[in-house]
Amino acid sequence: MLEEFQELLGGFKIGDFFPSMEFLHTLTGVKSRLRNTFRRFDHFFDEVIEEHINPKREKEEHKDLVDVLLEIQKNKDTEMPLTMDNLKAIILDMFAAGTDTTFITLDWGTTELITDPKVMEKAQAEVRSIVGERRTVMESDLPRLHYMKAVVKEIFRVHPPAPVLVPRESMEDITIDGYNIPAKTRVFRRDPESWMNPETFEPERFIGNTIDFNGNDFELTPFGAGRRGCPAITFGTASVELALAQLLHSFDWELPPGIQAKDLDMTEVFGITMHRRSHLIVVAKSHFP
Numbered sequence: 001m002l003e004e005f006q007e008l009l010g011g012f013k014i015g016d017f018f019p020s021m022e023f024l025h026t027l028t029g030v031k032s033r034l035r036n037t038f039r040r041f042d043h044f045f046d047e048v049i050e051e052h053i054n055p056k057r058e059k060e061e062h063k064d065l066v067d068v069l070l071e072i073q074k075n076k077d078t079e080m081p082l083t084m085d086n087l088k089a090i091i092l093d094m095f096a097a098g099t100d101t102t103f104i105t106l107d108w109g110t111t112e113l114i115t116d117p118k119v120m121e122k123a124q125a126e127v128r129s130i131v132g133e134r135r136t137v138m139e140s141d142l143p144r145l146h147y148m149k150a151v152v153k154e155i156f157r158v159h160p161p162a163p164v165l166v167p168r169e170s171m172e173d174i175t176i177d178g179y180n181i182p183a184k185t186r187v188f189r190r191d192p193e194s195w196m197n198p199e200t201f202e203p204e205r206f207i208g209n210t211i212d213f214n215g216n217d218f219e220l221t222p223f224g225a226g227r228r229g230c231p232a233i234t235f236g237t238a239s240v241e242l243a244l245a246q247l248l249h250s251f252d253w254e255l256p257p258g259i260q261a262k263d264l265d266m267t268e269v270f271g272i273t274m275h276r277r278s279h280l281i282v283v284a285k286s287h288f289p
């Protein structure tokens with residue numbers, strides 16, 4: 001369901017660029033796919049909300065996002081009242097923007113590392129030397145994992161999970177570098193010419209310099225930049241770094257018997273987020289007895 005949503009949201013649709021050709025969306029079935037996906041999500045959110053307002057529901061120790069949103073909705077004194085549609089939109093936004101991006105980064109990251117044993121070994125050696133015999137990687141370990149952080153930057157560079165960002169429209173006429181951009185133009189940003197050996201996975205390119213993805217270096221903007229940039233850049237980065245460090249620390253990774261790195265399908269599926277076309281199958285062996 002989420003995959004269909006991401007593909008519909010980001011895939012190339014001719015009517016988005018030539019509004020006079022929007023009628024093609026009906027002929028090609030895009031409109032009915034959109035309606036169908038909308039209905040499935042709407043039904044799913046109705047169920048989730050009903051479950052949360054059911055007085056017989058067992059109380060959890062901590063409130064979750066839906067509990068908090070329902071509480072805000074109940075409070076009629078808020079500056080901006082939340083309708084049920086607003087509430088569903090927020091759940092969808094968090095669900096879609098927050099799960100897929102992190103998962104895709106780890107999926108492509110594992111792919112790159114398993115096809116490049118030298119990088120995998122170097123990253124594992126670093127994590128294991130910092131974390132030692134302790135079984136759980138802590139957030140406080142992260143600042144010392146310099147090489148692994150370079151690996152994460154390189155994953156973001158080669159496989160930005162949301163490569164065309166969220167489609168945006170310019171609000172007013174503007175001239176940038178001599179190009180006139182009229183109001184309401186759809187704007188995308190990506191510059192493939194900013195890197196040496198751009199196709200090679202090389203975390204070392206981030207060692208010894210300060211290039212980062214916080215929105216100041218325009219050649220690396222996996223979270224976007226400026227005021228419409230990802231609001232969860234800190235949380236998203238920590239989630240990816242912690243998960244990757246834990247995977248590197250606790251497991252030794254191999255391809256299944258008979259499969260070689262060159263056999264892996266590296267095709268990307270184009271949508272608002274950039275998935276692998278086929279599932280990655282790897283063998284994880286516990287590093288600790």
Ligand code: HEM
Nearest residue numbers: 097098101102162165166222223224225228229230232236
């Ligand atoms: C690896 C992790 C992540 C990456 C690479 C990422 C990337 C992005 C990008 C590129 C955008 C669009 C920015 C733009 O158009 O300029 C975005 C927007 C957004 N992200 Fe993230 N994100 C990540 C994790 C998360 C997480 C964990 C959450 C929530 C828990 C989240 C919530 C959002 C929301 C709500 C928006 C929409 C903001 C708006 O509508 O303006 N993201 N993200």
